[in-house]
Amino acid sequence: MLFVTVPSPQAKEKLQATIDNYLREKIVLAAEAISKSAFEKINDNDVILVYGCSSLVNRTLCDAHTQTDRTFRVIVVDSRPRLEGRETLRRLVRHGIHCTYVMINAISYVLPEVSKVLLGAHALLANGSVMSRVGTSQIALVSKAYNVPVLVCCETYKFCERVQTDSFVSNELDDPDDLIVQRKGQAQLGGWAENNSLRLLNLVYDVTPPDLVDLVITDLGMIPCTSVPVVLRVKNVDQQ
Amino acid sequence: MSTDDLIETFRAQLRDDPDVASAVAAIRALLGFLRQDRGETIQGLRSSLRDAIDTLSRVDSSVAVNSGGELFLRFISLTSLEYSDYSKCKEIMIERGEIFLRKVSLSRNKIAKLCHPFIRDGARILTHAYSRVVLRVLEAAVESKKRFSVYVTESQPDQAGQVFINLQKMAKALRKLNIPVTVILDAAVGYIMEKVDLVLVGAEGVVESGGIINKIGTNQIAVCAKAQNKPFYVVAESFKFVRLFPLNQQDVPDKFKYKADTLKTSQNLTEEHPWIDYTSPSLITLLFTDLGVLTPSAVSDELIKLYL
Numbered sequence: 001m002l003f004v005t006v007p008s009p010q011a012k013e014k015l016q017a018t019i020d021n022y023l024r025e026k027i028v029l030a031a032e033a034i035s036k037s038a039f040e041k042i043n044d045n046d047v048i049l050v051y052g053c054s055s056l057v058n059r060t061l062c063d064a065h066t067q068t069d070r071t072f073r074v075i076v077v078d079s080r081p082r083l084e085g086r087e088t089l090r091r092l093v094r095h096g097i098h099c100t101y102v103m104i105n106a107i108s109y110v111l112p113e114v115s116k117v118l119l120g121a122h123a124l125l126a127n128g129s130v131m132s133r134v135g136t137s138q139i140a141l142v143s144k145a146y147n148v149p150v151l152v153c154c155e156t157y158k159f160c161e162r163v164q165t166d167s168f169v170s171n172e173l174d175d176p177d178d179l180i181v182q183r184k185g186q187a188q189l190g191g192w193a194e195n196n197s198l199r200l201l202n203l204v205y206d207v208t209p210p211d212l213v214d215l216v217i218t219d220l221g222m223i224p225c226t227s228v229p230v231v232l233r234v235k236n237v238d239q240q
Numbered sequence: 241m242s243t244d245d246l247i248e249t250f251r252a253q254l255r256d257d258p259d260v261a262s263a264v265a266a267i268r269a270l271l272g273f274l275r276q277d278r279g280e281t282i283q284g285l286r287s288s289l290r291d292a293i294d295t296l297s298r299v300d301s302s303v304a305v306n307s308g309g310e311l312f313l314r315f316i317s318l319t320s321l322e323y324s325d326y327s328k329c330k331e332i333m334i335e336r337g338e339i340f341l342r343k344v345s346l347s348r349n350k351i352a353k354l355c356h357p358f359i360r361d362g363a364r365i366l367t368h369a370y371s372r373v374v375l376r377v378l379e380a381a382v383e384s385k386k387r388f389s390v391y392v393t394e395s396q397p398d399q400a401g402q403v404f405i406n407l408q409k410m411a412k413a414l415r416k417l418n419i420p421v422t423v424i425l426d427a428a429v430g431y432i433m434e435k436v437d438l439v440l441v442g443a444e445g446v447v448e449s450g451g452i453i454n455k456i457g458t459n460q461i462a463v464c465a466k467a468q469n470k471p472f473y474v475v476a477e478s479f480k481f482v483r484l485f486p487l488n489q490q491d492v493p494d495k496f497k498y499k500a501d502t503l504k505t506s507q508n509l510t511e512e513h514p515w516i517d518y519t520s521p522s523l524i525t526l527l528f529t530d531l532g533v534l535t536p537s538a539v540s541d542e543l544i545k546l547y548l
Contacts, residue, residue: 041487116487149487215449215485222485223544224449224521226537230544 030155030219031056038118038153038217039064046072046115049148051104052133053084054120056153061118062095073098075110079135081178081202104135111146121154126232127163128210128225130154134203137167140212149214152225156218159232167206176200243295246273250296259372263308263479264344266296270312271337280326282317285333289313301500303445303453303516307482308344311546315340347477347530348373352380355440355475355528363388363437366429369395369455370410371442373475377528382417389420391436395455396426397515426457433464443476445496446529448485448543450521450536452476453492456514462523471525478531481543486518 038060042048050057061074074092076099078085085101092099102110117139123131130136130152140150164170179200180189192198210225220231249272253265273292279285293309316333351373359365359381365388367374381388392410414421424432439461443452452458452474465472486492495503497514506512521536528534531542 041491043490151487214487220544221483222448224485224537224540227540227544230541234544 026155026157026219030157031059033219034153034155034217035060035063037222038151039068041116041151041215041217042068042070042072043115044070044072046070047075047113048072049075049077049107049110049114049117049139049143050088051077051085051117051119051136051139052079052082053087054153056155057118057120058088058091060153061092061097065095065097073100075100075102075114077102077104077107077110077135077139079104080181081174082133084133104138107139107142108146111142111148114143114146114148117143117148117150119150119152121152121158122205124152124154124159124216124225124228125164125207126159126161126229127165128213128228129164130208130210130213130216130225131164131205132208134167134206137206137208137212140208144212150212151215151217152213153217156220156231156235159228159235161232164207167203171206172204174202174204176202178202243292246292246295247299249273250299261304261348261372261477262300262302263304263477264341266293266300266305267308267312267337267341267344267479269296270309271334271341274316274330274334274337277330282326282329285330286313286317297495298500298504301495301498301503303482303484303496304480306496307445308479310483311479311481312337312340314546343530344477344479347479348376350530351475351477351528352376354533355473356380356384356386358438358473359386359388359440360437361386361388364391364435365389366391366393366432366436366439366461367410368393368439368441368458368461371475373442373477374440375410375413377440377475378414378419379417382419389422390414391422391424391432393424393426393429393457393461395457397456397513426460429457429461430464433468433470436470439465439470439472441472441474443474443480444516445480445482445484446474446476446527446539447482447518448540450524450527450534450539451486452519452524452527453484453486453496453516454519456517459489459517459519459523462519466523472523473526473528474524475528478529478542478546481529481539481546483543489518492516492518 034056042064064070074097076085076089078101089099089101119132119136121130121132125131143150179202180187189200192200213225216223216225246269250265250269253260253268254262270289270292277285277288279288296309297306316336355377367390411421411423441454441458443454445453447453462472494509497516498509498512499515502512524536526533526535527539534542
């Protein structure tokens with residue numbers, strides 16, 4: 001904490017040092033720590049399902065492939081309109097990991113052969129809910145129905161003190177025109193704006209309730225979803 | 241102190257006091273080891289204690305010995321060891337070790353005090369295998385003048401001879417307390433569940449998710465209890481809390497699943513029968529520990545406090 005009596009240039013330096021430190025510890029090193037604990041959960045002959053594009057998950061899988069001699073294959077699930085799974089696919093295939101690519105409609109078809117699901121998160125809310133890219137809660141729900149463990153990788157800086165019980169509250173709306181698709185020269189939803197009774201909804205995030213998530217891997221270790229408030233409490237004590 | 245002496249002390253503790261938990265015997269042996277250690281540095285001491293814990297785990301592969309040893313090590317090194325004099329530091333560590341041992345020996349009575357009010361007069365209790373903590377709880381309930389009856393499962397391992405000893409142990413102990421006991425087959429749990437009011441089991445280890453590792457068959461009992469809406473209570477001391485997080489049965493490390501001798505001599509572990517299974521936290525109603533009465537989700541909070 002900086003006192004008002006510290007002269008300006010020194011205060012600036014101290015602030016810069018603190019920011020650099022925070023960046024290094026909580027973001028860069030945390031990613032390494034998470035990747036290390038996460039690949040302990042990857043066993044030989046595992047089939048891992050991933051969704052969208054998460055830098056943590058990609059890093060874990062690539063590290064597990066290069067640093068251990070375990071054989072596993074990955075099923076990349078993707079969804080419109082962002083199609084972020086293609087980036088994941090590109091990165092993993094470049095590392096030599098055996099991948100399968102499906103759209104989100106096919107998850108009930110592939111889930112019986114999946115051994116675990118590895119997801120990223122944008123934020124972890126105080127009641128243990130996971131806020132992530134839209135489609136994540138769907139994957140968690142169907143995985144629960146098939147008894148497949150769901151693991152979420154998340155750094156502690158993403159833990160926030162807000163509580164949300166549904167996905168509509170404080171979500172982001174993306175450009176609805178992204179949902180329009182050209183097929184055989186015809187844009188099916190092209191004239192949606194002129195139609196009074198038609199609205200296109202392109203949501204960016206959704207919220208997964210804590211009972212659908214089995215394990216959260218953070219830089220503080222592996223914790224259940226319900227322990228997020230404890231970590232927040234410990235963090236607050238640290239900062240004081 | 242050599243490894244053989246350590247193992248001998250551990251075994252002697254178990255022989256002299258058959259009522260003691262194996263983890264407590266391990267901690268006593270470790271305290272003796274600490275006293276006789278001839279090292280000159282703290283790092284050296286910690287690494288030799290770690291090796292000692294490994295040695296003891298190889299003798300008795302239960303989760304509790306491992307977690308108890310780990311917690312002991314953390315408790316004694318948690319002080320600010322700022323003294324430059326090594327012998328003073330060592331004295332403090334030994335003192336803390338004794339405090340830990342004393343706390344741990346009182347834990348069973350604390351648990352019994354917390355748990356026996358949940359046993360109402362006329363209750364029918366189902367329990368599994370031989371647990372000294374459950375026995376202590378039932379003793380406390382008898383002392384508070386409650387009448388209840390107990391169903392005990394046979395808790396079959398594969399050697400038929402062992403069965404007899406196991407079944408005799410729990411049933412005998414209960415009969416000594418004048419509690420009406422019925423021994424049932426492991427397969428009869430689903431049949432008896434409708435008659436039972438509550439299920440009470442011990443644990444060999446409590447994992448981070450709030451689930452437990454216990455004698456094989458516990459998971460089945462928990463699933464039956466959930467299906468028939470009967471409360472499933474677990475009693476465990478806090479030194480059994482371990483930083484594992486199994487996702488399913490396969491995820492429990494092999495070193496806990498099989499007995500220490502089997503691990504050393506067996507060629508192919510897939511042919512051996514596991515001795516323990518993992519019960520997930522969604523099937524457990526409450527855990528009674530010396531840290532209080534906890535819901536499964538509170539276990540992780542307590543673990544974070546214990547280990548961080």
